[in-house]
Amino acid sequence: MEAIPLDPMTALFTPRAVALIGSVGEGRLGYHLLRQMLDGGFPPQNLAIVNPRGQGALGVPGFPSLAEAGLPLDMAVVVAPAASVPQVLEECAEVGIRVAVVITAGFSEVGNIAGEEAIREIVRRTGLRVVGPNCAGIVNTHHRLFPTLETRPPAGGVSLVAQSGALGGVFLAWAKEQGLGVAKFVSYGNAADLNEVDFLRYLAEDPQTQVVALYLETVQDGRAFLEALSACTARKPVVVIKAGRTGSGQRATLSHTGSLAGADRVYDAALRQCGAIRVTTVEEMIDLCLGFTALPPVRGRRVVIVTNSGGPGVLAADRAEEAGLEVAEPSPALREHLASFLPPQCALGNPIDLTVEGTEEGYRRVLTAVLKEYDAAIALNIAPAYLDSVPLARGVVEAARESGKPIAPAFLPGPIVADAVAYLRAHGLPNFPTGERAAAALARLAEYSLRPGRQPIIRQGASLPSVGSLPHSLLEPEAMAWLRENGLPVPEFRFVHNAEEARRAAREIGYPVVMKVVSPEILHKSEWGGVVLNIADDEEVRRAFEHLCSVAEGRDFRGAVVYPMVRGAHEVLVGLFRDPQFGPVLAFGLGGIYTEVLGDVALRVAPVDRSEAGEMIREIRGYPILAGARGRAAGDLDALADLLVRVSWLPFQYPEIAEMDLNPVFVLPVGVLVGDVRIIRSGANVGQLQAVIPQTFCRVSSAPSPS
Amino acid sequence: MEAIPLDPMTALFTPRAVALIGSVGEGRLGYHLLRQMLDGGFPPQNLAIVNPRGQGALGVPGFPSLAEAGLPLDMAVVVAPAASVPQVLEECAEVGIRVAVVITAGFSEVGNIAGEEAIREIVRRTGLRVVGPNCAGIVNTHHRLFPTLETRPPAGGVSLVAQSGALGGVFLAWAKEQGLGVAKFVSYGNAADLNEVDFLRYLAEDPQTQVVALYLETVQDGRAFLEALSACTARKPVVVIKAGRTGSGQRATLSHTGSLAGADRVYDAALRQCGAIRVTTVEEMIDLCLGFTALPPVRGRRVVIVTNSGGPGVLAADRAEEAGLEVAEPSPALREHLASFLPPQCALGNPIDLTVEGTEEGYRRVLTAVLKEYDAAIALNIAPAYLDSVPLARGVVEAARESGKPIAPAFLPGPIVADAVAYLRAHGLPNFPTGERAAAALARLAEYSLRPGRQPIIRQGASLPSVGSLPHSLLEPEAMAWLRENGLPVPEFRFVHNAEEARRAAREIGYPVVMKVVSPEILHKSEWGGVVLNIADDEEVRRAFEHLCSVAEGRDFRGAVVYPMVRGAHEVLVGLFRDPQFGPVLAFGLGGIYTEVLGDVALRVAPVDRSEAGEMIREIRGYPILAGARGRAAGDLDALADLLVRVSWLPFQYPEIAEMDLNPVFVLPVGVLVGDVRIIRSGANVGQLQAVIPQTFCRVSSAPSPS
Numbered sequence A, B: 001m002e003a004i005p006l007d008p009m010t011a012l013f014t015p016r017a018v019a020l021i022g023s024v025g026e027g028r029l030g031y032h033l034l035r036q037m038l039d040g041g042f043p044p045q046n047l048a049i050v051n052p053r054g055q056g057a058l059g060v061p062g063f064p065s066l067a068e069a070g071l072p073l074d075m076a077v078v079v080a081p082a083a084s085v086p087q088v089l090e091e092c093a094e095v096g097i098r099v100a101v102v103i104t105a106g107f108s109e110v111g112n113i114a115g116e117e118a119i120r121e122i123v124r125r126t127g128l129r130v131v132g133p134n135c136a137g138i139v140n141t142h143h144r145l146f147p148t149l150e151t152r153p154p155a156g157g158v159s160l161v162a163q164s165g166a167l168g169g170v171f172l173a174w175a176k177e178q179g180l181g182v183a184k185f186v187s188y189g190n191a192a193d194l195n196e197v198d199f200l201r202y203l204a205e206d207p208q209t210q211v212v213a214l215y216l217e218t219v220q221d222g223r224a225f226l227e228a229l230s231a232c233t234a235r236k237p238v239v240v241i242k243a244g245r246t247g248s249g250q251r252a253t254l255s256h257t258g259s260l261a262g263a264d265r266v267y268d269a270a271l272r273q274c275g276a277i278r279v280t281t282v283e284e285m286i287d288l289c290l291g292f293t294a295l296p297p298v299r300g301r302r303v304v305i306v307t308n309s310g311g312p313g314v315l316a317a318d319r320a321e322e323a324g325l326e327v328a329e330p331s332p333a334l335r336e337h338l339a340s341f342l343p344p345q346c347a348l349g350n351p352i353d354l355t356v357e358g359t360e361e362g363y364r365r366v367l368t369a370v371l372k373e374y375d376a377a378i379a380l381n382i383a384p385a386y387l388d389s390v391p392l393a394r395g396v397v398e399a400a401r402e403s404g405k406p407i408a409p410a411f412l413p414g415p416i417v418a419d420a421v422a423y424l425r426a427h428g429l430p431n432f433p434t435g436e437r438a439a440a441a442l443a444r445l446a447e448y449s450l451r452p453g454r455q456p457i458i459r460q461g462a463s464l465p466s467v468g469s470l471p472h473s474l475l476e477p478e479a480m481a482w483l484r485e486n487g488l489p490v491p492e493f494r495f496v497h498n499a500e501e502a503r504r505a506a507r508e509i510g511y512p513v514v515m516k517v518v519s520p521e522i523l524h525k526s527e528w529g530g531v532v533l534n535i536a537d538d539e540e541v542r543r544a545f546e547h548l549c550s551v552a553e554g555r556d557f558r559g560a561v562v563y564p565m566v567r568g569a570h571e572v573l574v575g576l577f578r579d580p581q582f583g584p585v586l587a588f589g590l591g592g593i594y595t596e597v598l599g600d601v602a603l604r605v606a607p608v609d610r611s612e613a614g615e616m617i618r619e620i621r622g623y624p625i626l627a628g629a630r631g632r633a634a635g636d637l638d639a640l641a642d643l644l645v646r647v648s649w650l651p652f653q654y655p656e657i658a659e660m661d662l663n664p665v666f667v668l669p670v671g672v673l674v675g676d677v678r679i680i681r682s683g684a685n686v687g688q689l690q691a692v693i694p695q696t697f698c699r700v701s702s703a704p705s706p707s
Helices: A008-013 A029-039 A082-094 A113-126 A165-177 A196-205 A222-233 A247-257 A264-273 A282-294 A310-322 A332-341 A360-370 A390-403 A414-426 A435-450 A476-485 A499-509 A538-551 A593-598 A610-619 A637-653 A693-701 B008-013 B029-039 B082-094 B113-126 B165-177 B196-205 B222-233 B247-257 B264-273 B282-294 B310-322 B332-341 B360-370 B390-403 B414-426 B435-450 B476-485 B499-509 B538-551 B593-598 B610-619 B637-653 B693-701
Strands: A017-021 A047-050 A073-078 A099-102 A129-131 A138-140 A155-162 A182-187 A211-216 A238-242 A277-279 A303-307 A376-382 A407-412 A494-496 A513-518 A531-535 A559-564 A570-579 A583-590 A601-605 A657-667 A672-674 A677-681 B017-021 B047-050 B073-078 B099-102 B129-131 B138-140 B155-162 B182-187 B211-216 B238-242 B277-279 B303-307 B376-382 B407-412 B494-496 B513-518 B531-535 B559-564 B570-579 B583-590 B601-605 B657-667 B672-674 B677-681
Touching: A008 A073, A008 A099, A008 A129, A008 A138, A017 A029, A017 A082, A029 A047, A073 A082, A082 A099, A082 A113, A113 A129, A155 A165, A155 A196, A155 A282, A165 A182, A165 A211, A165 A282, A165 B310, A165 B376, A165 B414, A196 A211, A196 A222, A211 A282, A222 A238, A222 A264, A238 A264, A238 A282, A264 A277, A264 A601, A277 A282, A277 A435, A282 A435, A303 A310, A303 A360, A303 A435, A310 A376, A310 A407, A310 A435, A310 B165, A332 A360, A360 A376, A360 A390, A376 A390, A376 A435, A376 B165, A390 A407, A390 A414, A407 A414, A407 A435, A414 B165, A476 A513, A476 A559, A476 A677, A494 A499, A499 A513, A499 A538, A499 A559, A513 A538, A531 A538, A538 A559, A570 A637, A583 A593, A583 A610, A583 A637, A601 A610, A610 A637, A637 A657, A637 A672, B008 B073, B008 B099, B008 B129, B008 B138, B017 B029, B017 B082, B029 B047, B073 B082, B082 B099, B082 B113, B113 B129, B155 B165, B155 B196, B155 B282, B165 B182, B165 B211, B165 B282, B196 B211, B196 B222, B211 B282, B222 B238, B222 B264, B238 B264, B238 B282, B264 B277, B264 B601, B277 B282, B277 B435, B282 B435, B303 B310, B303 B360, B303 B435, B310 B376, B310 B407, B310 B435, B332 B360, B360 B376, B360 B390, B376 B390, B376 B435, B390 B407, B390 B414, B407 B414, B407 B435, B476 B513, B476 B559, B476 B677, B494 B499, B499 B513, B499 B538, B499 B559, B513 B538, B531 B538, B538 B559, B570 B637, B583 B593, B583 B610, B583 B637, B601 B610, B610 B637, B637 B657, B637 B672
Parallel strands: A017 A047, A017 A073, A073 A099, A099 A129, A155 A182, A155 A211, A211 A238, A238 A277, A303 A376, A376 A407, B017 B047, B017 B073, B073 B099, B099 B129, B155 B182, B155 B211, B211 B238, B238 B277, B303 B376, B376 B407
Antiparallel strands: A138 A182, A494 A559, A513 A531, A513 A559, A570 A583, A570 A657, A583 A601, A657 A672, A657 A677, B138 B182, B494 B559, B513 B531, B513 B559, B570 B583, B570 B657, B583 B601, B657 B672, B657 B677
């Protein structure tokens, strides 16, 4: 009996019948999987076991071949030995199975590249889709489908896509402990075929998925990933752990999956740019998923803490402020209102401390009242063992209902509040393990609600044809002219070849001027003494030109560029480089050694729009300087944002650009001007194509400056 | 029967007999306390209940007065109503009770100042000591003493001193969950008498206390606290949570305890300076206590992660590196050795991934082998439900025994590994909730082992008589002369009163010179145009003097100071101010706007020694600049450290100094020079005595500079 074909994702998550292929002898992986599927409630009559001996188990019949199973098989779960997997997959394709989940290990992760290539070849040839190999299986709670050895979580709205099966297992186990409902789970192992991009696309549209959780070590196609991620975040929150943040983490990733981890700072920028919420631990991930699925949106940063004990309230307040929430005092009117019904021992600040005598009615009335003024509340209950916390939970639940606003309860410690926590969950509220974690989660939830709209990421070369080619020579005068042609603001300048031309140019431009040597053999002009600042008159021009001649003596001297001397400007640097994973990346920072020492640079996958450019500018720690801290003139940040947007498009218009530095860019009170430029042509310097940020960053910031 | 008097701390923690004073009616606080004491194993025959009706409970007899109890009472636990507490304490003193734990609330925390003062008066008059009021009781597991309503933890080596009872309760409950053994616990509430200083002094000497955990919101006497803390950290690790880190946290503290929280950055510096380990959450506190009590010392930063699954291993590696550990690859020899017995699917980097097939023998052999090369290991086991983790725990325990080095196990997720975790604990190993938390804990443990010796904190004015008084006038020339007299390096300078004196001075000093206006009415010289740099010859001196005259026109013009022009130096700022909690504080940072914007300043409670001064210099984020980053000349950091030490003693030698700024201090390749000074005399400007860091910082960095 052959099934009417489903599309592969439908077949994967809602198969009519499933084949389990491999040994189901007691104690074997297949046996455990079968038990899990049955315990999870998948109908045994829709299961078939296939192995050479046709051995069944636990009441499910076994067959020696798929063809004999006689069921509308949409999906197969494969635990057969690695060597037999290609043959198994061939058979799957033959009987019309649409997708196989290959749990079997022993492929590229142990150097068996040929085995994995064989799987890919079958996928290409037959159209069968594959999850894995070397994966931990999948879950669809809403279909009672649990072909995995991990913990079976309760049903709910969170779907988890995990490159690491073990990490997925931890998430699912903790989800069960914390009452977090899961819709779907997929561990995709070596990703021989289906990968994070496919699952993001599917989950974006999946009505049972309210929130996507994603654990990632590497991606195969950076731009495709960002596109799928952007599309997903446009519809629902996506919480991401990207592991391999540090050197050793990245090495570990390398040895773990056999693929290259992109530089973490670019990942970080790209994830933010796509509107994803990056976290670093499974705990944070679960806290946010709880918040997204069980709380109404957190529409602002004003948070109030209602507690029955001082210390934990103070710690929650500390964390809330550090995480960017506002823990403001209640208004006088609110305070007066609270005082009208609360006993005198209560503290009416923020935290509001009901003391150990806090009651159901106290929590209910206080929370309901304060949420008229605040965006969200944390309801802390540090329970002594001799008091029953269920009434307090009831008060919190009622206040959540009455106010319609987010209340994050943190009832603790563990065993003492078990009944109260069960009550909270039964009534749709999460419980956070501590007030600090509740505070951190609310901060991220608020950030999510308040985030600006995002421009979708474009795929490299997808939307824009190349408009031209770079000039043959990329010496400073040609490069500056090329920038000007491309609409970038450059100062007036003259390329001069002798002292007389220099004098004329200086007069035309107007004193004081700057002069810089032009020679293909002198890259770091200022280190060579090839920059003369603040030239005041004709005589100084003459001396400056002589000086530049002497600097270039014995080298290929082409002349000098004359610029006006720019004063009263902030100096910033704007750079472009190519990330091996994500392609063109835009970098922005202040000039100066502090920037270098601190690595205070903002990155974005190019191109960016105005709002993204504005965020870059505000993101660096030195931003207050540009904005006019300590009485200095503020720079023209609108013009700077325009410049960033224009620069970010250049690598798409001119694909030859491998790297480019504009350093300095002068940010004036009105307008910006590019002070110097260095462009590296693609192919001209292949080594630099692989540049990672720290190198690029160091390099750009040591380039010369005309003022 | 009157007891032979014990000293109060002995009476508190090891009383022969205890009076419980207050109602013990069922459901009352006293009843719960009594039950807790009996359940904890305190002998009922050594207990007496005292209340007006002489009511006993749970087999313990009641008496209408202490005198009638007929036991050698050393300690009393008081839950009587607030109004009767003073009378109760009088009676305690009369019958020879040495110390009373007053759990009763309703004192200063609700504005009942008189009630608390009455307690203090009895303490002063009778010598009775008091814990509380408004406290959560105490614990001594080794004496089976549990007069508290919090969870009874297992016995062990950690003692907790908590200003917040609820926080203490959370700690004790989690300690029980995580198998952390506790020696003593004390919650001291409003601290009417005994406070953190007394308990630190006692626990420093207490042989049953291996590690002290301290939760703090405020301290009453900053220097006494630091002295007690230093004495304690000299003998055992002290892990501190200081709450009220942020604005709102501090406000909350204020409303909670009615006392003033010192500025957090000074607390942070002071705690570090005393050798305490500051953490921000109870989770971290427990992790560190587990590490200190159950692991051998972590003697270096090289850590290896042995895991059976990729993802969680990568996350642990990421966290380890971020926390300052080195996650280096195994040496080729070690790798070869591992390859000789491990199956081929194992990854031999760091993490070392034994895969899900990792065995007892695998963990044992690998851990034993790698710990010959590394300082510590994290043993991760992410257990699937179908595998028994106890053998893996056995392998880890054996490796810990064989290697004698620290192994931090992280077996998870929760219920799946319960048996294995029990096995670990039964064999003396802790279990960390995640690999990340194990990594973070190892990092702090290593930091502790590697920390330099600390100079003990001195009490203000304690060790040094005032050596003199400040000059009458603190204008620049007098202040600079005074600095020179006190051994601080200042440039050659002349105080001149007319152009001719200026010319002579400039010639003596040698061109180029700097000239600055001297006027008590011009504080911000450079903002007023009162600083002229780079004066090259006699004619320029004349013009400069005229200019300074015109700047001071209509003001109290006293003349000018002439200095040599200093070039090629780093500019830093060194400041002193008085913190209301801790007294004189030394501040150090780079000059420049980045420092201001980032608040990149190191603080220390004064005085400091050379090694502490060196740490201050290395602590600021801009340190690489001073050390010669990017090809610049390195500053003379030894001379700078000397300067910091000398400045730090000045407020003890000259108690009149309220605040002082040396800004800039020139740090030359050889030597340092103070470029300008501003001193505020104590009493001269009372408002500034209260200065908190950000203000001080902003102010010092806007002071004028002579170059």
